[in-house]
Amino acid sequence: MAAKKKSVLGQRVNELEDAVTRMFTGEAPAPKTKKRRKAKRKAAAKPAAKKAKKTAKKAKKAAKKVVRKAKRKARR
Numbered sequence: 001m002a003a004k005k006k007s008v009l010g011q012r013v014n015e016l017e018d019a020v021t022r023m024f025t026g027e028a029p030a031p032k033t034k035k036r037r038k039a040k041r042k043a044a045a046k047p048a049a050k051k052a053k054k055t056a057k058k059a060k061k062a063a064k065k066v067v068r069k070a071k072r073k074a075r076r
Contacts, residue, residue, distance in 0.1 A: 006014070018030055 015030075015033075021027075022029060
């Protein structure tokens with residue numbers, strides 16, 4: 001039977017409980033578990049997202065300019 005994957009929080013709780021138990025029983029601390037590496041994102045998606053963000057920013061700036069211009073006209 002395959003071991004059921006625990007949530008990170010569940011794992012941490014178990015580690016802490018184990019550490020506290022070892023503290024009171026006088027056992028040596030458990031060996032540290034290796035941290036998992038985060039998966040690297042695909043590099044191709046980054047420039048496209050950056051460009052889209054820039055375009056959105058420019059559009060927002062242009063829209064603000066139009067609104068300001070309209071307000072000025074309305075005041076006259």
